[in-house]
Amino acid sequence: FIIHTSQTSVPRSHCCCATQISIGGIDINDDFGMQLHVNLQKMRDDLLSNPSKLKPIKQQHESNDVDDEELSPDALVQETLLSSRLPLKLNRTRVADSNLPDAGRGLFATQDIAKGELITCYPGDALLCEYKEDITDEEELFQDDESEVILWGDHVDSNDIVEDDEVFDGTDDTSAPLVSYAATVNDVYSVMGMPSLDYDPAYYGHFANDGGGHIALEGVDEAMGVEEMLALYVEKSIEVANARHVPLGGYGGLHLGTVAIKDIKKGDEILVTYGPEYWMDLNF
Ligand SMILES: C[S@@+](CC[C@H](N)C(=O)[O-])C[C@H]1O[C@@H](n2cnc3c(N)ncnc32)[C@H](O)[C@@H]1O
Secondary structure, eight states, rough: EEEEEOOOOOSSOOOOOOOOOOTTTEOOSSSSHHHHHHHHHHHHHHHOOGGGGGHHHHHHHHHHHHHOOOHHHHHHHHHHHHHHHOOOOOOOOOEEEOOOOOOOOOEEESBBBTTTTTEEOOSEEEEEEEOOOOHHHTGGGGGGOOOEEEEOOOOSSSGOOOHHHHHOOSSSTSOOOOGEEEEOSSEEEEEEETTTTTOOGOOOOGOEEEETTHHHHHHTTSSSSSHHHHHHHHHHHHHHHOOOEEEESTTTTTTEEESSSSOOOOOOOOEEEOOHHHHHHOOO
């Protein structure tokens, strides 16, 4: 179950002095969002010219036995930046009990936030990578052509790193699997934020709930069919959503940012749309 985001990243300008950029159909209009977008591109250039800085991700690839072919410098840089928590002074939210029934914690604005402003970032404490393999043999056409790898951010304490099985299944009935905190960046990468890492308002995107989620959760027990329930869910979720996760930095996304799609008042709960697939995976 992965939160689906807008897939396209189309920067209109790479220049710091631009007044607005459009990313995934959203106009980002605040200095912080634009500076982060541009700084990510600078960090990318710096990492490309200093390959030794990519060592931690490279080592994880080696221990995962991933083909050398997949270790292109571009991919390693993208993975390094997606799985980093940068020291950002972005403090517009707090985490508290959600207003939604039985939704656990949620994300709340601590100041008015205008449409188009960056609210927070989505942490890539762990990255879920789905590499497409080249099919060379006809027989292989009928086999699984995807390899899945989990990469951990350098900032994650080694005691918090868990086996892949636990990422997908959780530990027991009470702990949610880490994949329920995953959001897509592009066709290859999804970022997973750890709920225990709740110390930095610059990286609170994984605490945003889905304002229609309870319909998807309750709907399966009722007389209505799955399709009708999902349609109701989509309608409600889109109606109340005031934010969206969007890839920043270009190059297929170097960070996932949570951006306001409506004007938000101080104290409002920040809500996004996860998409029907997320809830289908959770329910069935
Ligand atoms: C990305 S996490 C959001 C943060 C989470 N609420 C927490 O306490 O850590 C996604 C999970 O939040 C819960 N959730 C989100 N929206 C919900 C809703 N409308 N109703 C019930 N639970 C919801 C579900 O458990 C879902 O798997």
